[in-house]
Amino acid sequence: MADPVDMRAGLMAVKAAKAETVGTITLDSYTRCNDDEGVRRALAGHGRLNGYPIVVHSSSVTSAVVESVRDASFVLQVRHGSAVPQRIFEAMVRAGLDATEGGPVSYCLPYSRLPIAESVTNWARCCETLCRLGDADREPHLETFGGCMLGQLCPPSLLIAISVLESLFFRQYGLRSISLSYAQQANSVQDFEAITALRTLAAELLHDVDWHVVLYAYMGVYPSTVSGAMYLLDDAARLAVRSGAARLIVKTAVEAHRIPTVQENVAALEHAAVAAEDERHHDLLEPPPDTGILAEARALIDAVLELGPDLGRTLPVAVRRGLLDVPYCLHPDNPGRTRSYLDRDGRLYWSDTGALPLPRRIVPAASGRAGSAHFRNALDYVARTYDSAPPSGNGPRAAAVAVRPAHRAADGRKGTPS
Amino acid sequence: MQLLLEEHGYHVSNLGACVPLDKLVECCVRESPAVVVLSTVNGHGHLDGVQAVRRLREVPCLAPTPIAIGGKLGIQSVDHDEVRQLRAAGFDGVFTDSAADLNEFGVFLRSVAAGRPAERRPADGALGTGTPPGTAPALRGAGRRSETA
Numbered sequence: 001m002a003d004p005v006d007m008r009a010g011l012m013a014v015k016a017a018k019a020e021t022v023g024t025i026t027l028d029s030y031t032r033c034n035d036d037e038g039v040r041r042a043l044a045g046h047g048r049l050n051g052y053p054i055v056v057h058s059s060s061v062t063s064a065v066v067e068s069v070r071d072a073s074f075v076l077q078v079r080h081g082s083a084v085p086q087r088i089f090e091a092m093v094r095a096g097l098d099a100t101e102g103g104p105v106s107y108c109l110p111y112s113r114l115p116i117a118e119s120v121t122n123w124a125r126c127c128e129t130l131c132r133l134g135d136a137d138r139e140p141h142l143e144t145f146g147g148c149m150l151g152q153l154c155p156p157s158l159l160i161a162i163s164v165l166e167s168l169f170f171r172q173y174g175l176r177s178i179s180l181s182y183a184q185q186a187n188s189v190q191d192f193e194a195i196t197a198l199r200t201l202a203a204e205l206l207h208d209v210d211w212h213v214v215l216y217a218y219m220g221v222y223p224s225t226v227s228g229a230m231y232l233l234d235d236a237a238r239l240a241v242r243s244g245a246a247r248l249i250v251k252t253a254v255e256a257h258r259i260p261t262v263q264e265n266v267a268a269l270e271h272a273a274v275a276a277e278d279e280r281h282h283d284l285l286e287p288p289p290d291t292g293i294l295a296e297a298r299a300l301i302d303a304v305l306e307l308g309p310d311l312g313r314t315l316p317v318a319v320r321r322g323l324l325d326v327p328y329c330l331h332p333d334n335p336g337r338t339r340s341y342l343d344r345d346g347r348l349y350w351s352d353t354g355a356l357p358l359p360r361r362i363v364p365a366a367s368g369r370a371g372s373a374h375f376r377n378a379l380d381y382v383a384r385t386y387d388s389a390p391p392s393g394n395g396p397r398a399a400a401v402a403v404r405p406a407h408r409a410a411d412g413r414k415g416t417p418s
Numbered sequence: 419m420q421l422l423l424e425e426h427g428y429h430v431s432n433l434g435a436c437v438p439l440d441k442l443v444e445c446c447v448r449e450s451p452a453v454v455v456l457s458t459v460n461g462h463g464h465l466d467g468v469q470a471v472r473r474l475r476e477v478p479c480l481a482p483t484p485i486a487i488g489g490k491l492g493i494q495s496v497d498h499d500e501v502r503q504l505r506a507a508g509f510d511g512v513f514t515d516s517a518a519d520l521n522e523f524g525v526f527l528r529s530v531a532a533g534r535p536a537e538r539r540p541a542d543g544a545l546g547t548g549t550p551p552g553t554a555p556a557l558r559g560a561g562r563r564s565e566t567a
Binding site for chain 2: 029030033038041042048050110111112113257258259330331332371372375
């Protein structure tokens with residue numbers, strides 16, 4: 001939401017939700033692209049912004065919102081998607097905010113055309129800006145977006161590797177409170193193994209850091225029915241509990257259609273809380289079978305760390321050499337040689353490992369170079385599966401979500417990239 | 419989009435995400451595309467698309483080029499005002515992200531390839547069908563390059 005009054009109301013509602021919640025301030029796409037003119041045009045009534053323009057709004061306006069809702073029980077995080085975020089970080093700090101997200105790779109390759117080397121420089125500066133908060137006795141927090149990348153069709157080992165490498169980058173530049181993201185994919189057993197691997201690696205590599213894992217509810221093409229959407233969110237909440245993720249970013253019933261209302265956001269938070277609470281009463285599950293995700297992620301991470309001790313220098317080198325290569329990513333610096341596919345059960349596999357330091361694999365029959373219809377099937381797999389699933393016997397179903405008609409005023413949201 | 423366009427017989431120049439308008443114009447001027455396709459997902463397409471197509475239409479060689487936009491055009495569900503504004507600004511095709519509209523997009527591409535005149539509304543915003551009088555869209559045939567941004 002663009003308006004500070006609406007933003008405050010939204011945050012108050014999230015704070016009051018029957019769930020343990022974190023307040024998020026999600027920035028609009030023009031702010032993410034440093035397009036102040038675009039912000040002003042939209043604010044002047046020529047269109048609706050898809051988020052909060054923290055750079056154009058004065059810091060006193062934003063800090064008034066922050067001070068009126070934040071307390072010991074309710075923290076705030078800024079969410080965005082910018083490869084040139086210096087002004088965002090400065091505006092954040094001026095307004096008294098101390099937690100945000102992103103990363104030099106994950107906010108560059110999906111969301112911009114900026115050379116990766118420039119993104120790395122920008123993010124190093126932003127870490128330094130955040131660390132100045134230490135002077136005011138505040139602990140800054142950064143969350144990696146590397147566990148998400150394009151939101152779907154990236155095999156888990158690469159998501160884990162980028163998430164871990166970005167956390168190490170943040171640590172190199174002074175952060176000591178860090179969360180590592182992983183985005184729910186299309187097979188919950190594979191995701192359970194992936195998050196377990198992520199936590200293993202974080203424990204090994206971030207021993208002097210206060211870290212936790214944050215799970216994103218599915219970030220790809222979303223179920224178009226309310227029941228499908230809520231079932232998917234249910235599974236996300238259960239996966240978070242099962243796998244030891246400490247925090248969950250929810251999606252709402254209307255994710256496929258529009259930016260949600262405040263009420264829809266709150267309903268999603270509460271629905272997830274009910275599912276999570278139920279999952280906690282289930283017996284602890286056996287650890288998931290080891291299909292090699294940890295070993296793959298380790299190989300990817302080690303190949304980058306072997307390039308040298310300075311991730312500011314080695315991350316762009318790794319991308320250039322194809323040691324990190326995100327399937328289907330169109331960024332000019334992304335080598336674009338890797339390909340993935342989903343099997344019948346939604347498990348993600350490499351069909352072409354390109355120059356990744358993994359056992360070379362090319363699976364012609366499953367190659368992503370098949371046609372658009374096949375590719376669309378993979379993109380739509382989760383939506384189709386959940387939209388057509390009967391209600392599960394997995395626990396109490398939350399009450400039906402009352403989906404309100406869209407309000408014409410700008411409502412709150414988590415943003416998506418330009 | 420690239421795969422789909424290639425299946426329709428186009429050679430695709432895929433500019434990727436977040437293309438600055440200057441770069442889009444520069445590429446179009448250089449490559450003389452048979453069709454220009456803009457894909458949008460963040461809800462700002464109804465704003466950014468209007469800017470983009472007006473800029474493109476200012477370039478003389480691009481005035482007759484079929485230009486389409488599709489995706490999640492606004493932050494709400496389908497808004498017919500937004501669709502009208504986009505057409506009025508100069509788009510020949512405006513598509514939502516529904517399966518039905520993806521089929522319509524295929525129809526649009528086939529009509530471009532067949533050299534049929536673009537269904538463009540006159541720039542003053544009045545509704546009309548077929549080629550506005552006084553314009554003669556010089557459509558290039560299939561097999562020429564198109565651009566996806």
